[in-house]
Amino acid sequence: MGVIYILLTVSVIIGVAFFIVFLMAVKSGQYDDSYTPSVRMLFEDEIVKEQTKPSTDTKTD
Amino acid sequence: MDNTCFHCGDYCGNNIINFQDKSFCCNGCKTVFEIFNENDLTCYYDLQNSPGAIPKEIEGKYDFLSQENIIEKLTEFRSEITEITTLYIPHIHCSSCIWILENLNKLNPNISDSQVNFGKKTVRVTYNSANTSLKAVVLLLSAIGYEPYISLNDFKSGKKDINRTLIYKLGVAGFGFGNIMFLSFPEYFEVNEFWLEQYTPLFRWLMFALSLPVVFYAAQDYFISAVKGLKAKILNIDVPIALGISVLFIRSTIEIIFDLGSGFFDSLAGLVFFLLIGKFFQQKTYEFLSFERDYKSYFPIAVTKIDREGNENSIQVYDIEKGDRILIRNEELIPIDGLLINGSAKIDYSFVTGESQTVSKQCGDTLFAGGKQTSGVIELEALKSVEQSYLTQLWSNDVFNKNKEEGFTTLTNAISKHFTITLLAIAFIATTFWLFTDASKAMNVFTAVLIIACPCAIALSAPFTFGNMLRIFGKLKFYVKNASVIEQLAQINTVIFDKTGTLTSNKSSYAEYDGHVLSDTESVVLKNSLRGSNHPLSRTLYNILEEHNIITLDTFEEHIGKGIEAKHDAINLKIGSASFVGKVEEGSVLNTTVHVSSNHIYKGKFTFYNRYRKGVSKLFNQLKHQFDLVILSGDNEGERDNLKKLLPTKTKLIFNQKPEDKLEFIKRHQSKGAKILMIGDGLNDAGALAQSNVGIAISEDVNVFSPACDAILDASKFDQLYQFIRASKSAVKIIKWSFVLSFIYNVIGLYFAVTGQLEPVVAAILMPLSSISIVVFTTLATTILGRRIPSQPTQREESKRESPILNPSLREGPQKVPI
Numbered sequence: 059m060g061v062i063y064i065l066l067t068v069s070v071i072i073g074v075a076f077f078i079v080f081l082m083a084v085k086s087g088q089y090d091d092s093y094t095p096s097v098r099m100l101f102e103d104e105i106v107k108e109q110t111k112p113s114t115d116t117k118t119d
Numbered sequence: 120m121d122n123t124c125f126h127c128g129d130y131c132g133n134n135i136i137n138f139q140d141k142s143f144c145c146n147g148c149k150t151v152f153e154i155f156n157e158n159d160l161t162c163y164y165d166l167q168n169s170p171g172a173i174p175k176e177i178e179g180k181y182d183f184l185s186q187e188n189i190i191e192k193l194t195e196f197r198s199e200i201t202e203i204t205t206l207y208i209p210h211i212h213c214s215s216c217i218w219i220l221e222n223l224n225k226l227n228p229n230i231s232d233s234q235v236n237f238g239k240k241t242v243r244v245t246y247n248s249a250n251t252s253l254k255a256v257v258l259l260l261s262a263i264g265y266e267p268y269i270s271l272n273d274f275k276s277g278k279k280d281i282n283r284t285l286i287y288k289l290g291v292a293g294f295g296f297g298n299i300m301f302l303s304f305p306e307y308f309e310v311n312e313f314w315l316e317q318y319t320p321l322f323r324w325l326m327f328a329l330s331l332p333v334v335f336y337a338a339q340d341y342f343i344s345a346v347k348g349l350k351a352k353i354l355n356i357d358v359p360i361a362l363g364i365s366v367l368f369i370r371s372t373i374e375i376i377f378d379l380g381s382g383f384f385d386s387l388a389g390l391v392f393f394l395l396i397g398k399f400f401q402q403k404t405y406e407f408l409s410f411e412r413d414y415k416s417y418f419p420i421a422v423t424k425i426d427r428e429g430n431e432n433s434i435q436v437y438d439i440e441k442g443d444r445i446l447i448r449n450e451e452l453i454p455i456d457g458l459l460i461n462g463s464a465k466i467d468y469s470f471v472t473g474e475s476q477t478v479s480k481q482c483g484d485t486l487f488a489g490g491k492q493t494s495g496v497i498e499l500e501a502l503k504s505v506e507q508s509y510l511t512q513l514w515s516n517d518v519f520n521k522n523k524e525e526g527f528t529t530l531t532n533a534i535s536k537h538f539t540i541t542l543l544a545i546a547f548i549a550t551t552f553w554l555f556t557d558a559s560k561a562m563n564v565f566t567a568v569l570i571i572a573c574p575c576a577i578a579l580s581a582p583f584t585f586g587n588m589l590r591i592f593g594k595l596k597f598y599v600k601n602a603s604v605i606e607q608l609a610q611i612n613t614v615i616f617d618k619t620g621t622l623t624s625n626k627s628s629y630a631e632y633d634g635h636v637l638s639d640t641e642s643v644v645l646k647n648s649l650r651g652s653n654h655p656l657s658r659t660l661y662n663i664l665e666e667h668n669i670i671t672l673d674t675f676e677e678h679i680g681k682g683i684e685a686k687h688d689a690i691n692l693k694i695g696s697a698s699f700v701g702k703v704e705e706g707s708v709l710n711t712t713v714h715v716s717s718n719h720i721y722k723g724k725f726t727f728y729n730r731y732r733k734g735v736s737k738l739f740n741q742l743k744h745q746f747d748l749v750i751l752s753g754d755n756e757g758e759r760d761n762l763k764k765l766l767p768t769k770t771k772l773i774f775n776q777k778p779e780d781k782l783e784f785i786k787r788h789q790s791k792g793a794k795i796l797m798i799g800d801g802l803n804d805a806g807a808l809a810q811s812n813v814g815i816a817i818s819e820d821v822n823v824f825s826p827a828c829d830a831i832l833d834a835s836k837f838d839q840l841y842q843f844i845r846a847s848k849s850a851v852k853i854i855k856w857s858f859v860l861s862f863i864y865n866v867i868g869l870y871f872a873v874t875g876q877l878e879p880v881v882a883a884i885l886m887p888l889s890s891i892s893i894v895v896f897t898t899l900a901t902t903i904l905g906r907r908i909p910s911q912p913t914q915r916e917e918s919k920r921e922s923p924i925l926n927p928s929l930r931e932g933p934q935k936v937p938i
Binding site: 062066069070073077080081084085089090091092093094097098100 | 214217221235236237238239283286287290294297298301318321325
C-alpha cells in the first residue's frame with residue numbers, strides 16, 4: 059500500500075503544477091481583459107478569408 | 120438605396136457622395152473608406168454595419184507629440200528602435216473596431232503589434248520608432264476615424280500598476296479549498312480501512328500545509344481590517360471573521376498535533392474562499408468609465424505658444440507662465456485664464472457649465488479656462504498659470520481629498536457590533552456551563568461556538584446583493600462606482616439638482632416668437648437666410664421653424680457678432696441682436712434673444728428657452744413625497760417662472776450659484792443632518808458632487824464627459840432616477856432578510872456547538888450550505904427586483920437619428936475634446 063505515497067505525490071505535484079500555471083497566467087495579464095479575446099477569437103477566420111480573396115484577385119489581374 | 124452613410128451610418132441629407140456604389144455623408148468618411156479599400160481592409164464593414172466615425176480636422180493639433188518629454192510620458196517602453204504606447208480611443212464600440220485596430224500593421228508596416236482592450240477602450244501599439252513616430256501613429260488613427268483622446272491626465276505617469284492581488288488570493292484559497300476537501304474525504308466517510316487509517320497523519324499534515332497559505336496570505340486582509348477596526352474601537356464585520364479564522368486554525372492545528380481529530384481545515388479554506396468570491400463579485404468595475412476625473416482629464420497636454428519672434432512652439436500646459444502668448448485653434452480647449460488679444464472668440468463652456476450656447480468674446484475680454492473655442496484661431500495672453508485658474512482652483516478644496524466611504528457605517532458593520540457581542544456572550548456562557556458539568560468539553564465548546572458562528576453568510580449578503588445590483592443598474596445605464604454608493608443612496612433625504620445640462624438637455628432648446636406676425640414670404644426668407652448661417656443660434660432657430668421651399672436669396676451677408684442681412688425680391692430682412700436690427704434694448708434681458716426686422720421695420724423677437732428633459736415634471740412629483748427638493752443653478756433667474764410652472768411648489772429654487780457656493784450650500788445642509796443626493800453634470804458641479812453623500816453625474820455620452828462622482832447616469836435614463844433610488848432601498852431590505860436567514864443557520868449551528876457535538880463534517884456541511892443559500896437568495900431577489908425597474912425606449916436614440924440631418928454641427932457628438 060506504499061503506492062499511496064506515489065499517488066499522493068503525483069496528485070500534489072499535478073495540483074501544484076496547475077496552480078503555478080494559474081499564477082503565471084494572472085501575471086501575464088490574461089485576466090486583465092476578459093472581454094476582447096472572446097471577440098478576437100471569432101473574427102480570426104474572417105481575416106484569413108478576406109486576405110486570400112483579394113490576393114487571388116490581384117494575381118489574375 | 121437607403122440614404123445613410125456606408126461608413127458612419129449618419130443620414131446623408133442632400134450632399135450625398137457616391138463612390139463605388141456606396142453612399143457617404145461627407146468626404147471624410149469617403150476618404151476612410153478609400154484607405155481601407157486600398158489596403159484590403161473592407162472586412163471592417165462586414166463585421167458590423169456602418170461602424171465608423173467621421174475623421175476630424177486635426178491639422179497642427181498633434182505637433183506636441185514630437186516633443187521628447189511628452190513622448191517620454193506617453194510611452195510605457197522606449198528603446199532605440201521600439202516604442203510601446205497605450206492610447207485611449209473613445210470611439211471603440213464594436214467588433215469592427217477591434218478588428219481594424221488590431222490590423223494597423225497593414226496600414227503602417229512599422230507598427231509591429233496593436234492590441235485592443237475593449238473594456239478599457241484602449242489600444243496598445245508597438246511600433247518601430249526609427250521609421251515612424253508616436254505622432255505618425257496618432258495621425259494614422261485620427262485619419263481612420265479613431266482619434267485617440269490624450270489629456271493632461273496622461274501626463275502624470277508612464278505606467279499604471281494593475282492590482283491583481285485579489286485574483287491571486289482567490290486562486291490560493293480555491294487551490295487550498297479543493298485539495299483539502301479532497302484529502303478530507305476518507306475522514307468524512309469514516310472509511311475504517313486499515314491502510315487508509317495508517318496514513319491518516321500524513322493526510323492531516325498535508326491539509327495543514329495547504330491551509331498555511333490560505334490563512335496567512337489569502338485571508339490576511341481580514342486580519343488587517345479587524346486590527347484596524349479594533350484600533351478605531353469599531354467592531355466591524357471583519358472582527359468576528361478574523362476571530363473565527365484564527366480559532367479554526369489554532370484548534371485544528373492542536374487537534375492534529377495531539378491526534379484528537381482531523382480538524383476543520385476544509386471549513387477554514389472554504390470559508391476564506393467564499394468570502395473572497397464575495398469580494399470579487401462586488402468589485403464590478405466599469406473600466407471605460409472613470410469616477411475620479413478632475414479638470415486634468417479634459418485639459419490638453421500641450422498648447423501652441425507664440426514666442427517673441429512669432430514662432431509657434433508646442434509647450435507643455437504646466438509650463439505656461441503669466442504673460443505667455445498662446446494660440447488656440449478651432450475646437451481646442453482653453454487651458455488657462457487669459458486675455459483675448461487676437462481673433463474673434465466663440466467659446467463653448469459646456470464642459471464647465473453644461474450650457475451649450477456659445478459665448479462671443481471680443482479682443483480685450485477675459486476668457487476663463489475650460490472653454491472650447493469654436494470658430495477660427497485666437498490668441499491669448501495668459502493671466503495665470505494652470506493651477507491658479509478660476510476653474511482649477513476649485514480642486515484645491517479639501518473635499519477632493521476626502522474618502523466618502525470613511526465615516527459611513529455600512530449596514531453589515533452596524534449589525535456586526537451587536538453580533539460580535541452576542542456571539543462572545545454565548546461563547547462564555549456556554550463555556551462556563553460546561554466548566555461545571557464536564558470540564559473536559561469546555562474548551563471544545565468555546566471554540567466550536569466561535570467557529571460555527573463565524574458570520575460568513577452575513578459577510579456575503581451585502582457583497583452579493585450590491586454586486587448584483589451594480590450589474591443590473593449598469594445594464595440600465597446607471598453606472599455606480601461601488602457597493603457602498605447603493606447603500607448610501609438608500610438613505611438619501613434631500614435631492615439637489617443642477618439646472619443647465621442636468622434638468623435641461625444640452626442639445627436642444629426652443630424659441631418663442633413675440634411680436635408682429637411675419638408674412639408668408641417673410642417666413643420663407645427668414646428660413647432661407649438662416650439656412651446659410653452657421654451660427655449656433657441660427658442653426659437652432661432653423662431647426663425649430665417650419666419647413667419652407669428653398670429659394671435663392673438675392674443677397675446674403677453675415678455680420679460676425681451682430682447678425683444676418685438677407686434680401687429677396689422686395690423683402691430686406693435683418694436677423695440678429697437688438698442693436699443690429701435697429702431696436703433699443705429695453706431693461707435687462709435674461710434670456711438669449713434673436714430680433715427680426717423687415718425692410719427696416721421692427722417685427723419681433725425670438726426668445727430662447729431651455730428645453731427640459733423628458734419626464735422632469737413627473738420625476739419631481741414622484742420624488743416630492745419622500746425628499747426635499749432643491750435646484751442649485753449657476754445661471755441667472757431667467758428660467759425661474761418656467762421652472763415654477765414645471766415643478767412642485769415646495770421645490771426650492773436658488774440661482775446665481777458659483778461652484779464654491781454649491782459646495783458650501785451642501786456642507787451647510789449636511790451639518791443639519793441632511794443626506795444629500797446631488798445631481799449635476801458640468802465641471803462646475805464637481806465640488807458639490809464630491810461634497811454630497813451621493814453625487815450622480817448626468818451624461819449624454821458616458822464614455823467621456825463626466826466630472827468626479829459616485830455614479831454616472833445616462834441622460835436618457837434621467838426620468839427613471841426615482842426607480843433607481845427605490846431599487847436601492849429594496850436592496851437594503853433584501854440584505855436585512857438575508858441576515859434573518861443567516862441567523863437561523865447560526866441558531867442551528869450553535870445548537871450543535873453549545874451541546875458539544877460539533878463534528879468537522881457538520882461544520883463542513885453547514886458552513887458552505889449557509890453561504891450558498893445566502894448567495895442564491897440575494898441573487899434571485901435582486902434579479903427579480905431588477906426586472907421591476909422598467910426600461911422604457913429612450914428619447915436619446917430618436918434625437919440621435921435626427922441630429923445629423925438638422926444640425927451638422929451636432930454630428931461629432933460631445934465626446935471629442937480637442938487636445
